Amino acid sequence: MKSTGLVVEYNPFHNGHLFHAEQARKQTNTDVIIAVMSGNFLQRGEPSIVSKWARTKMALQAGIDLVIELPYAFAVQNAEKFAFGSISILNAMGCHFFCFGSESGEINEFSNTLEAIEKRKNEYESTIKELMKSGISYPTALSQSFNKLELQEHKNVDLTKPNNILGYHYMKANRSLQNPMKAVTIKRKNANYHDEEFSSSTIASATSIRKATFNSNQTLDEIKQYVPETTFNVLQDYLTETQSFHNWDLYWPYLQYRLLSTTEKELTEIYEIEEGIEYRLKREAKDANSFQDFMEKVKTKRYTWTRIQRMCVHILTNTKKIEMFAHHNQIEYLRLLGMTEKGKSYLNQIKKDLEFPLISKLSSIPNHIVELDIRAAAIYSQGLPNPFRQKLLKAEYSQPPYVFK
Amino acid sequence: MKSTGLVVEYNPFHNGHLFHAEQARKQTNTDVIIAVMSGNFLQRGEPSIVSKWARTKMALQAGIDLVIELPYAFAVQNAEKFAFGSISILNAMGCHFFCFGSESGEINEFSNTLEAIEKRKNEYESTIKELMKSGISYPTALSQSFNKLELQEHKNVDLTKPNNILGYHYMKANRSLQNPMKAVTIKRKNANYHDEEFSSSTIASATSIRKATFNSNQTLDEIKQYVPETTFNVLQDYLTETQSFHNWDLYWPYLQYRLLSTTEKELTEIYEIEEGIEYRLKREAKDANSFQDFMEKVKTKRYTWTRIQRMCVHILTNTKKIEMFAHHNQIEYLRLLGMTEKGKSYLNQIKKDLEFPLISKLSSIPNHIVELDIRAAAIYSQGLPNPFRQKLLKAEYSQPPYVFK
Numbered sequence A, B: 001m002k003s004t005g006l007v008v009e010y011n012p013f014h015n016g017h018l019f020h021a022e023q024a025r026k027q028t029n030t031d032v033i034i035a036v037m038s039g040n041f042l043q044r045g046e047p048s049i050v051s052k053w054a055r056t057k058m059a060l061q062a063g064i065d066l067v068i069e070l071p072y073a074f075a076v077q078n079a080e081k082f083a084f085g086s087i088s089i090l091n092a093m094g095c096h097f098f099c100f101g102s103e104s105g106e107i108n109e110f111s112n113t114l115e116a117i118e119k120r121k122n123e124y125e126s127t128i129k130e131l132m133k134s135g136i137s138y139p140t141a142l143s144q145s146f147n148k149l150e151l152q153e154h155k156n157v158d159l160t161k162p163n164n165i166l167g168y169h170y171m172k173a174n175r176s177l178q179n180p181m182k183a184v185t186i187k188r189k190n191a192n193y194h195d196e197e198f199s200s201s202t203i204a205s206a207t208s209i210r211k212a213t214f215n216s217n218q219t220l221d222e223i224k225q226y227v228p229e230t231t232f233n234v235l236q237d238y239l240t241e242t243q244s245f246h247n248w249d250l251y252w253p254y255l256q257y258r259l260l261s262t263t264e265k266e267l268t269e270i271y272e273i274e275e276g277i278e279y280r281l282k283r284e285a286k287d288a289n290s291f292q293d294f295m296e297k298v299k300t301k302r303y304t305w306t307r308i309q310r311m312c313v314h315i316l317t318n319t320k321k322i323e324m325f326a327h328h329n330q331i332e333y334l335r336l337l338g339m340t341e342k343g344k345s346y347l348n349q350i351k352k353d354l355e356f357p358l359i360s361k362l363s364s365i366p367n368h369i370v371e372l373d374i375r376a377a378a379i380y381s382q383g384l385p386n387p388f389r390q391k392l393l394k395a396e397y398s399q400p401p402y403v404f405k
Helices: A015-028 A052-061 A079-092 A107-119 A121-133 A138-148 A162-176 A206-214 A221-226 A229-242 A248-260 A277-287 A291-298 A305-316 A321-327 A341-353 A371-381 A388-398 B015-028 B052-061 B079-092 B107-119 B121-133 B138-148 B162-176 B206-214 B221-226 B229-242 B248-260 B277-287 B291-298 B305-316 B321-327 B341-353 B371-381 B388-398
Strands: A003-008 A032-038 A066-070 A097-102 A182-187 A334-340 A402-404 B003-008 B032-038 B066-070 B097-102 B182-187 B334-340 B402-404
Touching: A003 A015, A003 A079, A015 A032, A015 A097, A015 A182, A032 A052, A032 A079, A032 A341, A052 A066, A052 A229, A052 A334, A052 A402, A066 A079, A066 A341, A079 A162, A097 A162, A107 A121, A107 A162, A107 A182, A121 A138, A138 A162, A162 A182, A206 A221, A221 A229, A248 A277, A248 A291, A248 A305, A248 B248, A248 B371, A277 A291, A277 A305, A277 B388, A291 A305, A321 A371, A334 A341, A341 A402, A371 A388, A371 B248, A388 B277, B003 B015, B003 B079, B015 B032, B015 B097, B015 B182, B032 B052, B032 B079, B032 B341, B052 B066, B052 B229, B052 B334, B052 B402, B066 B079, B066 B341, B079 B162, B097 B162, B107 B121, B107 B162, B107 B182, B121 B138, B138 B162, B162 B182, B206 B221, B221 B229, B248 B277, B248 B291, B248 B305, B277 B291, B277 B305, B291 B305, B321 B371, B334 B341, B341 B402, B371 B388
Parallel strands: A003 A032, A003 A097, A032 A066, A097 A182, A334 A402, B003 B032, B003 B097, B032 B066, B097 B182, B334 B402
Antiparallel strands: A066 A334, B066 B334
């Protein structure tokens, strides 16, 4: 059996994701689709609107065969580390292909850019660093450096587009592993990554779907046309059960509490907290009325909104530099969240060759290895009132991988 | 002008407190009554039902002339350290007398016991330590040691009674300062310290009043006969404004969050966390549905309920051993919460002789000195929903001492 890997967050799974998964299967002509999916906290420094278990259900019901969790140590990270963790997992799962959506849609553009940059790697990276020192954000520095070095011999990919940046990092990560997987890209349809409004009749960005979800006042009719029925039902069930989707508002009291009860010195032990931003964070926590208010008060030119949000997640989960450094250089395990019957057969086929332990129950592995994931799941559950909080908290330890037939 | 000091929590101020204050004034025949009052977290390891500001108002309206905050470093402590901090502050405020309620009511009984123990101090203290090692709680160990040493030459005070224990420690603290103040004790009327039910028509324990307050379903009629009208009005206003009195239930989500997001190793840095209880606390935090449930799961013979509650307060406020050790051996400041006109005149009289800075605005003093108090106040405010949370949080920095005319 052959397999194709996807890097996903599915927050929530929508028609664009369905299109991508179907195209991936078609273009690579493989038997099994494997998704490496962020857990409860996402790359942009946000809680997912529903738990990783609910999102796994959506994925399996829509045709994904295996869902593996991207550990916290890679999930709440900049594009480069996020990509490295994701690609390492897909490779460890024995994928023959990996397939990503991009604004470009041309895999050659990515290869050209990658090769051009690799040739003048040191120069390129020091230019990025220099630009960032002057206060420019990472994405802008990336594309400006590229232009500055006049690397454009062939047709290159536009590194100002968010999905192109991710794709570039997937390609780079795959290259760092000696290109074990063949890369395929699919041009994204209709929706732009950051779109907040609906613009097509069936495809919409996850951002706009989430926005409609939170504005919906307990009915989800507005998003019906943009998501598979299976997603719709999972979301509806989640809302019925817990009365709430997750967003930063639910965690703001905890973040504020954490900031108010932590000294500046302790804050500097937290991953990504540096350059004195701890003073700013603590000062503004006192006066902010909400997460949005806090972010607006804290924001500076120096840091992107996303980067500050990631800091906030690390503060919330009390993830320290020393802990992150111990785990983010290499994957250490493969945590199975769910599978179809076909996925199960595939697993049986590759099991004996796996380089890393496959975790299906937490009790089967020493706790310190998965500590960051357990903690993130525990904190995520804290956003809900009881009894849902306790139920979700326990799921982390007791929930076996979903099997979809 | 002469002054008499009282050690109080006023949680809330009730008729028993009024009786005590009036008796204190009468028996010592002084001009000014000074209360040293715990802040938002109390000796038994609980949040006060209303903020220190509201409790200051109750005190001033009922005839107390000056209210000084007992710093967190002394307030959330065992009887000995609590007494030492309180008596040091009353002494620093120039009190000529201090007056405490007791089950005994006979000051000679206290002096006899104190002298008898002081004579055989080392032997006495090592007996207490030994008894506690065998798993006996502190109050029991105290009175058992006393009996064991056969110290009863004269009539002694019964050290199994909670207010007698406190009184004994006040006397001991005063003695350690070379007895600068004259001690007076008043026999407590009717209510026992831990009474949960009402037993008299006008005097009831603060415990029973708090219980009725929380069971009251937004009307306070049941406690009306046990508190001065001024207290009743302050409580009513607080409830109208914030919709809630404070108890551990409001802080349980934060405590659970803190325990779930803190490693065992980090927990051992917290004051009073030792002997491996950090494992127990973390384990039970996962399964508990409420603070009560948590306490019942954590409780062992070894520790009194109160001692575990104090640990919980220190975890909640992230108060570390190193911080506490830096502050709990000597008072460093006198924080003024409120005064009457008479209290103000007294202050003007003693001001020039004060050994410690008198704080009436936080901005007038280096933050690190009052850091534990600021943090405790910030965490206390976190129990309320917004906008009350932000209002109370700001009060800590902006509220000048109340002046009651």
